[in-house]
Amino acid sequence: MFSYFANPERFQNLAKWLAPPLMVLGLLGIAIGFGAGLFVVPVDYQQGEAVRMMYVHVPAAWLSSFAYAFMAVASLISFVWRHNLADAAAKAAAPLGAAFTFLALLTGALWGKPMWGAYWVWDARLTSMLVMFFLYLGYMAVRTIVPDEARAARLAAITAMVGAINLPIIKFSVDWWSSLHQSASVFRAGGSTIDSSMLWPLLVGALGYTALFGWLVLVQMQTELDQRHAARLRRRLAGGRVSRPQAPQRSLSDA
């Protein structure tokens, strides 16, 4: 299956077909999630109006972990099978994941202040999310700093794969350590503890965030492929020789 989509032309066709519905689904889902979160959802019996912050915080936090898992799997595929498109996917996901992790941290702080009395505490959930933010930045830094694109891709892939250890830590941090952060209340054994009148906008919003992420990854991958193609054409124009269509990937041993 991976090799089927390794063909850039086939990918471009798929992206052209898939991008518009993802964009519509993303924007619609977010608009409904935000609108309902602000104006439709009933006031919580404990949190009052502050519960409305759940609809910007939780989807961003879910997506930031999902984006990391996506980036780590894409990195694995690119590392093991030297799959160029998987590398482009991981590279596209990194800044998006970083932005959504930033949003999760920021909206979490804004929710924490009125509910816990503090913008920030060095609690396991918050700290592991901050670590993920730095992992994203580290991944992006490797891709920017290492001049050789092929080597940058391999080093960044290793960074992403090693950092994946943080994902179960984030998920289970609220169970493993005593935390101010509440434990899982949607995806838990025994079903959600949130009333359906408050749950549906959360799920619609999360679906919207995920679809928007998918759309932006596709668009960014197309940009990346165009840039790589342009770089090849430039080399050809400069040197007058035909370069290999894919940059050769060197092993780490010559680092």
Add this chain to the structure above:
Amino acid sequence: MLDMLDMGKYGVFIWSSYGASVLVIGGLMIRILKQRKKAKEALRDLEQQMQSTSPL
């Protein structure tokens, strides 16, 4: 209408968290779409240049 926008004592936190989310998501979309347009144009220019220099 104004009643609906008034979130009581949590208003500042609610509106700033929604505002930040809209700003970040909107900013991401604008940035990515701009880059897409730029890359497309650069590639088109190069392809035209290729055609004019080496008619294969």
